[in-house]
Amino acid sequence: MKNDTIVIGTRSSKLALWQADYVADCLRKRYPELRVEKKLMTTKGDKILDAPLAKIGGKGLFTKELEQDMLAGGIDIAVHSLKDMPTEVPEGLVISAITERFDPGDAVVSPKYRTLENLPQGAKVGTSSLRRKAQLLHARPDLQISDLRGNVNTRLEKLEREHFDAIILAVAGLKRLGFADRITEVLPREMVLPAVGQGALAIETRENDREVRNLIAFLNDEATVACARAERAFLARVEGGCQVPVGVYAVPEAEGRLHVEAVIASLDGARLYRDAAVGSAAEAESLGTALADKLLAMGGIAILHEIGLLLDRKA
Numbered sequence: 001m002k003n004d005t006i007v008i009g010t011r012s013s014k015l016a017l018w019q020a021d022y023v024a025d026c027l028r029k030r031y032p033e034l035r036v037e038k039k040l041m042t043t044k045g046d047k048i049l050d051a052p053l054a055k056i057g058g059k060g061l062f063t064k065e066l067e068q069d070m071l072a073g074g075i076d077i078a079v080h081s082l083k084d085m086p087t088e089v090p091e092g093l094v095i096s097a098i099t100e101r102f103d104p105g106d107a108v109v110s111p112k113y114r115t116l117e118n119l120p121q122g123a124k125v126g127t128s129s130l131r132r133k134a135q136l137l138h139a140r141p142d143l144q145i146s147d148l149r150g151n152v153n154t155r156l157e158k159l160e161r162e163h164f165d166a167i168i169l170a171v172a173g174l175k176r177l178g179f180a181d182r183i184t185e186v187l188p189r190e191m192v193l194p195a196v197g198q199g200a201l202a203i204e205t206r207e208n209d210r211e212v213r214n215l216i217a218f219l220n221d222e223a224t225v226a227c228a229r230a231e232r233a234f235l236a237r238v239e240g241g242c243q244v245p246v247g248v249y250a251v252p253e254a255e256g257r258l259h260v261e262a263v264i265a266s267l268d269g270a271r272l273y274r275d276a277a278v279g280s281a282a283e284a285e286s287l288g289t290a291l292a293d294k295l296l297a298m299g300g301i302a303i304l305h306e307i308g309l310l311l312d313r314k315a
């Protein structure tokens with residue numbers, strides 16, 4: 001940090017900017033003397049808009065350029081959606097704070113039919129997330145799921161332009177951008193589990209930057225951190241990323257306990273393994289890892305192998 005100025009690195013999508021501004025506002029309120037600047041950057045994930053995310057692959061699609069600039073001293077902190085962060089953070093960097101999570105779920109936007117149950121046979125549903133696709137197909141094998149890339153605003157435009165009967169987006173992203181009124185249904189958790197960390201923000205810093213780490217410590221929410229630890233341990237075990245249909249959701253319970261639910265599904269949704277576990281939040285990681293091992297043993301391991309082979313063939 002130079003001249004009492006903290007530089008926040010962010011992608012330039014509307015959602016990313018909202019998130020960076022949210023953190024900037026929190027910092028300004030807390031430290032009226034501090035100067036807060038934003039630096040807008042573009043990542044590989046922002047540049048490749050025509051290919052399905054699952055095919056681009058590669059970890060850190062939305063984070064790498066920011067991380068490189070932070071290591072070079074160009075920015076002091078990077079604000080990300082936690083769900084876009086790979087389970088491994090590069091050498092020299094660290095997630096120093098995770099903000100309180102409000103809306104972990106997935107939403108249906110369907111002005112015509114409103115709910116999943118109301119969708120006619122063979123309805124055209126837009127999402128580019130394998131996690132959403134597999135879980136939706138498990139519940140409704142008749143649906144025609146089509147790819148839907150782009151940022152939140154683009155996807156809402158495509159709903160009409162490309163004649164989708166419904167599209168699926170994260171509740172958090174829609175609410176942050178002021179589109180809460182477009183949500184026609186929040187998908188029940190019994191049907192669709194969210195992505196790792198969905199709804200929470202991660203603030204990444206240099207590992208040795210004590211000054212900045214102390215400045216942002218107040219943004220850290222311990223309950224959300226425990227959930228994130230369980231969810232990210234699950235993901236690390238199944239080597240997920242956005243290429244494998246996995247969902248996981250941890251929620252704090254009374255007396256320092258954590259309830260974790262997770263799912264691994266085949267791409268067509270035909271096979272779906274799902275289970276839950278409860279344990280101490282102090283052992284969040286082992287809770288996530290054990291749940292992953294259980295789902296892998298139930299049949300998840302075969303799914304991971306199939307998908308691995310598929311991706312190898314395409315590469």
Ligand SMILES: NCc1[nH]cc(CCC(=O)O)c1CC(=O)O
Binds near residue numbers: 084
């Ligand atoms: N994949 C892009 C992305 N990254 C974070 C969010 C939503 C906000 C969040 O989960 O915190 C979204 C949009 C979406 O999935 O609909």
